[in-house]
Amino acid sequence: MKGPNIEDKLKERIKELTCLYEVSSILGDAETQELNLVLLKIAKSVKEAFQFPEKIEISIDVTAHKIGTAESDLLALGLESTVKVFNQAAGKLLVFYKDTEHVNFLKEEQDLLDNVAMKLGNHLERIEIRESENSLRRQTQRSDRLVILGELTAGIAHELNTPLANILGFAELLKADLKGNKSAINDLEKIIQNSIFSREVVKKLMFFACEMPQEMKQVNLVPIIKESINLLDASFRKKGVKYLVKIEKSEINLKADPIQLTQIIFNLCMNAIYFTPENGLVTITVTEHKKSVVIQITDEGKGLDEENLEKVFQPFFTTKPVGDGSGLGLSVVHGIVSSHKGTISVTNNSTKGACFKVTLPK
Numbered sequence: 189m190k191g192p193n194i195e196d197k198l199k200e201r202i203k204e205l206t207c208l209y210e211v212s213s214i215l216g217d218a219e220t221q222e223l224n225l226v227l228l229k230i231a232k233s234v235k236e237a238f239q240f241p242e243k244i245e246i247s248i249d250v251t252a253h254k255i256g257t258a259e260s261d262l263l264a265l266g267l268e269s270t271v272k273v274f275n276q277a278a279g280k281l282l283v284f285y286k287d288t289e290h291v292n293f294l295k296e297e298q299d300l301l302d303n304v305a306m307k308l309g310n311h312l313e314r315i316e317i318r319e320s321e322n323s324l325r326r327q328t329q330r331s332d333r334l335v336i337l338g339e340l341t342a343g344i345a346h347e348l349n350t351p352l353a354n355i356l357g358f359a360e361l362l363k364a365d366l367k368g369n370k371s372a373i374n375d376l377e378k379i380i381q382n383s384i385f386s387r388e389v390v391k392k393l394m395f396f397a398c399e400m401p402q403e404m405k406q407v408n409l410v411p412i413i414k415e416s417i418n419l420l421d422a423s424f425r426k427k428g429v430k431y432l433v434k435i436e437k438s439e440i441n442l443k444a445d446p447i448q449l450t451q452i453i454f455n456l457c458m459n460a461i462y463f464t465p466e467n468g469l470v471t472i473t474v475t476e477h478k479k480s481v482v483i484q485i486t487d488e489g490k491g492l493d494e495e496n497l498e499k500v501f502q503p504f505f506t507t508k509p510v511g512d513g514s515g516l517g518l519s520v521v522h523g524i525v526s527s528h529k530g531t532i533s534v535t536n537n538s539t540k541g542a543c544f545k546v547t548l549p550k
Contacts, residue, residue, distance in 0.1 A: 204300045211304050227248045403446075413435065413474060427466065470485065531546075
């Protein structure tokens, strides 16, 4: 095939420059568009910039998105260029022969493909940076809300403690004075039981607000977890849920309150049991690092909506039906973990269910 003359070369150069301008414009306007649509526009622009657009097809395969100008994949590869995101290969721009006839690609066409790949890589980097910033902003806002909520909760809990103690005290005194009046004693029993329930709610609120006293000491986490799971065995069997405990070591030591560690395991496992369907699996994984211990409890439920992921540790927030939960279990866990200078997070699994991850310093 005869090579292009100077006029043809000039025309091809104009097409390439036009393509680069179009790609820059497409990426500049890409903020509000779906990535698939952006990739398709780029593919069409690149196709028209080549010397023989009728003989080739373009395919872009990046970050789980694959877009092309061809209706069929049964084509022969012609040129390719790697798309890099933060210096790591994230995909490719591919040019395919439309038939078996040989096409002499210009060196400038490979350069064009490389330039477009670089521009696309820069765009994907900006997307990742923006998503990371948004995620960090959401985490910071959520953390700030929980801190403010904790301060309010602590104040409310302290204010409620005194009147609840008075209600219980005077109810017990009246009970002693009304021994012969069964009806009155029954009513007093209801007052006492509801006061005790309210006191437990206050105690949970104080856990959330990190106001409960602790007995911090060196403990081996492994037997605490195994004992907790043994005690929960009946709950697992009643719901028909299986469990798997993954602990590589027989001894994992850290400084913590053993009773509060048990509460973490209990509350997270009970939550996992509730949301996991019959014959489902709850997985408890413990891993030791140099300066921390990580506990992960994974269920096979429906997972959480994006909005609920932000609220799950707030007191009285629950996705359970009315009467099935107070919405304090996870907020108690959050308070205990915070008081131990640790962190807790929740994410949806890639397949089904959610995973709660607790990181505690040694």
